[in-house]
Amino acid sequence: MTAPLDLLDLDPSLTEEERQVRDVVRQLVDDRVRPHVADWYEEGRAPARELAREFGKLGLLGMHLTGYGCAGASAVAYGLACQELEAADSGVRSLVSVQGSLAMYAIWRYGSEEQKQRWLPSMATGEAIGCFGLTEPDHGSDPASMATRARRDGDDWVLSGGKMWITNAPIADVAVIWARTDAGVRGFAVPMDTPGVTAREIRRKMSLRASVTGEIVLDDVRLPANAQLPEAVGLKAPLSCLTEARYGIVWGAVGAARDCLETALAYSTTRTQFGRPLAGFQLTQAKLADMAVELVKGQLLALHLGRLADAGRLRPEQVSVGKLNNVREALAIARQCRTILGANGVSGEYPVMRHANNLESVLTYEGTSEIHQLVVGQRLTGLSAFA
Structure with missing residues (x-):
């Protein structure tokens, strides 16, 4: 069945x-x-x-x-x-x-x-943990303005700057750090035990609390020449990595939405009010139907993008379409499911509020909704509206 x-x-x-x-x-x-x-x-x-x-x-x-x-x-x-x-x-x-x-x-x-x-x-x-240092305290959606610098000193590189909101940073063994050089943006594989590297865990998060997030400070970190990623030339390199991560989010958001909807469906068919299950009321069924339609649309979109990727035809703006739609709809589903659960929707005994809080972060990282709107807008019009 x-x-x-x-x-x-x-x-x-x-x-x-x-x-x-x-x-x-x-x-x-x-x-x-x-x-x-x-x-x-x-x-x-x-x-x-x-x-x-x-x-x-x-x-x-x-x-x-x-x-x-x-x-x-x-x-x-x-x-x-x-x-x-x-x-x-x-x-x-x-x-x-x-x-x-x-x-x-x-x-x-x-x-x-x-x-x-x-x-x-x-x-x-999983014996070694990695993190990805692109976002900075003052430069989130605008990585081209990064302040982290790498300068040559003989055969070595010396890195100075800071990165913020870096998942895995406090427990990482290696960080891929992106820095501005005289020749443009370059990437570096930085062992986290290198002198001058410190990581501080970010506490008091209201979202992604089952994830380790940190700040990385680079204080004249001296690295050998072979720490540079030789093929990473320009800002396109870190942006291509973000495209890889965004693709996983397209699918992941669907998973969070599905778990919320499964929870709301099970709850509404067993919770009785006014003498019958909540699921027996027209307003509840309308909510469930609308959410199920958006869920399956998100699954179709994710699957289509996956088939394009496997055929070698997936473009970055197509991933932006998926991230923009699926995270936005997943967050709407989580919020709507919360209403079906009533007061129980805010309880940690159910996953719905946790998913909703987490999705607020997912909505922001790997490109905010506004950034993805501009990516799609540029594809439609041929005009960049980023600056």
Whole structure:
């Protein structure tokens, strides 16, 4: 029997391998994450290193990359994994996305063979944790204005500056740091135990509390010449990494929305008011129907983008369409599901408010909705409105 939320029978359109990946990840989060994530969220902590090693055993870290211990999975399979991870919690999916689609991808795509051999195998197993240092305290949506600098001193590089809102930073072994040089923006693989590198955990977050977020300070950090990612030339390099991460968000947001809707559907069919289940009222059914339609549209969009990626035809503005739509609709679904649960919707006993709070961060990171609107607008008009 088709699951109630699979209104368009999308499951048969997946390959057997894709379904197996989805089901294995779903079982993992059911066993390892769901029983504990509400406590992690409330306490503002998560066993990130332990989770990374468990994800590494299943080949989830950098799973869409090839070689160096990476699984070489399809884009759709990776997307389905992100969907199941974020159905548990956005912070858990962020751990995997930052590790694989930002830090590992940057080294895999732009690093030297020496850098790849040094970092990627241990990152694929989760023994080494990576982070991605692009966002700065005063430069979020405008990375072209970054203040972090790298200057030559003999054969060495010396980095100075700061990065903010960096997932995994306080526990990372390596940071991919982007800095301005006399020759433009360049990337560097920076071991976090290098003298002059400090990371401070950001506390009092109201969102992504089951994720470790930090600030990185670079105080005249001296690096050898081979720390530079040799193929990373210009701002297009870090932006291409963001495109990789945004693709995972397209799927992940759908997972968070699905979990909210499954929760609201189960609640409304068992919660009785005025002598009958909430789901028996027209207004409740209208809410459920509208949300289910938006959910399946988001799933269709994610699947289409995944097939384009696997065919080598996915363009950055298409990923912006997916990120803009799916995160926006997922947040609307979470808020609407909260209304169905009434006062229970704000309780940590249910995942809905946690998802809604997390999605507020997802709405912002890897490009705000406004940035993606401008990306799509530029594609439509041929005119840049960024400046």
